[in-house]
Amino acid sequence: MWNWKDEKDPWKEETPLQSRQPLESNPQTQNNPDVRRKTMTQTAIIGQSIHIKGELTGNEDLTIEGRVEGNIELKDHHLIIGQGGNIKANLNAKKITIVGEVLGNVNAAENVEIKETGKLRGDITAPRVAIADGAFFKGSVDMERKPGQSKEKALSEDNGQPQRAERMAVKL
Amino acid sequence: MGPIPQYLSPLTQTMGVVPSGGETSSPQVHPSNNLKRLLQTLGARPKPQLLDLGRLESHNIDWLIHKGFRVSVDDRITLLTAPAMPPLDNRKEEKKIPSPPSLEILEYAASSFDGILCWDLFDYIVMKQAQVLLSGLEAILKPKGLLLAFFNFNRSTPLPPIRYRIHGEDQLEYRPLTADTIPRRVYENREIQDLFSKFKLLNSCFLKNQMREVLVQKQ
Numbered sequence: 001m002w003n004w005k006d007e008k009d010p011w012k013e014e015t016p017l018q019s020r021q022p023l024e025s026n027p028q029t030q031n032n033p034d035v036r037r038k039t040m041t042q043t044a045i046i047g048q049s050i051h052i053k054g055e056l057t058g059n060e061d062l063t064i065e066g067r068v069e070g071n072i073e074l075k076d077h078h079l080i081i082g083q084g085g086n087i088k089a090n091l092n093a094k095k096i097t098i099v100g101e102v103l104g105n106v107n108a109a110e111n112v113e114i115k116e117t118g119k120l121r122g123d124i125t126a127p128r129v130a131i132a133d134g135a136f137f138k139g140s141v142d143m144e145r146k147p148g149q150s151k152e153k154a155l156s157e158d159n160g161q162p163q164r165a166e167r168m169a170v171k172l
Numbered sequence: 173m174g175p176i177p178q179y180l181s182p183l184t185q186t187m188g189v190v191p192s193g194g195e196t197s198s199p200q201v202h203p204s205n206n207l208k209r210l211l212q213t214l215g216a217r218p219k220p221q222l223l224d225l226g227r228l229e230s231h232n233i234d235w236l237i238h239k240g241f242r243v244s245v246d247d248r249i250t251l252l253t254a255p256a257m258p259p260l261d262n263r264k265e266e267k268k269i270p271s272p273p274s275l276e277i278l279e280y281a282a283s284s285f286d287g288i289l290c291w292d293l294f295d296y297i298v299m300k301q302a303q304v305l306l307s308g309l310e311a312i313l314k315p316k317g318l319l320l321a322f323f324n325f326n327r328s329t330p331l332p333p334i335r336y337r338i339h340g341e342d343q344l345e346y347r348p349l350t351a352d353t354i355p356r357r358v359y360e361n362r363e364i365q366d367l368f369s370k371f372k373l374l375n376s377c378f379l380k381n382q383m384r385e386v387l388v389q390k391q
Contacts, residue, residue: 129234131228131233133230136250138245138246139244140245141237
């Protein structure tokens with residue numbers, strides 16, 4: 001399983017923001033490809049031909065145009081599922097924009113936006129939700145519960161019943 | 173975070189999404205006492221759960237959530253009105269009509285919802301399917317739960333698909349879509365009565381726009 005958590009994060013060993021110098025004037029970073037790459041692009045991109053299975057975590061904005069199965073967590077950053085993105089995962093991020101397809105629950109600290117070509121099958125937990133005309137969405141919307149709090153826990157606190165605890169099938 | 177719940181089946185089909193901006197310029201607003209009654213009745217319950225089976229309308233979701241409802245969305249109409257649907261206007265051929273390929277399985281726990289908004293979903297399915305669907309909806313409704321459905325009685329003019337937007341507690345906006353006209357089934361009053369025979373009929377009214385609103389309660 002590819003776990004980004006295990007990878008070395010070049011930012012962690014960097015100097016604090018206040019002491020950073022511009023790339024051109026800082027000889028220490030001029031020859032560091034990691035830092036150069038980070039500085040040049042603010043949003044990481046997973047391309048169309050990439051297929052990832054496992055847990056995906058990160059500390060920067062991310063656009064996914066490929067396929068991801070597992071879980072995606074970008075706590076304080078913006079996650080964009082691009083038009084070619086095909087995701088089977090639970091998503092956790094500060095902001096989530098869906099232009100492609102997602103199958104899984106979506107939790108955002110700030111907002112979830114489903115664009116007109118976006119398709120989401122799963123539950124949304126976010127304080128703000130915007131769904132464009134033409135988008136496909138199947139699931140529940142919870143704008144009260146804190147992102148990250150499980151539905152079961154929230155429902156038990158409310159003395160409610162989990163919506164899909166016992167499945168009932170009606171074949172049409 | 174746990175794994176993806178099993179009830180989430182893969183997205184394997186074309187969703188028949190209505191193009192953005194596909195609305196005509198003449199939306200009409202009609203009063204809806206049944207919507208008002210449903211919202212007021214359910215609004216008195218603690219954290220009422222509402223299931224919306226109609227066309228996805230984010231305005232409605234926002235509106236309902238800010239009124240204190242917990243909303244689940246399951247857009248059956250868009251699925252049903254995908255272009256591959258066979259015509260439903262010839263009732264004699266009803267038996268020959270295969271099950272719509274885009275229909276899936278309703279997967280909710282029994283007694284999950286206080287209310288269900290069906291809008292005009294039943295117009296797009298044949299009687300037998302309507303009976304099966306309604307049986308499922310009855311099961312997922314809580315006792316005394318309410319169900320609101322609309323039936324189109326306009327036989328003369330083919331109606332475009334309609335998007336329903338809640339304008340106020342008792343006001344509904346009908347927004348015809350410019351998408352191709354989709355065949356609908358026109359029910360007889362007797363058929364509607366039969367369909368909801370297991371429910372308690374709270375109100376059934378015929379509107380000027382040739383729509384019948386039906387509000388029923390699970391017994």
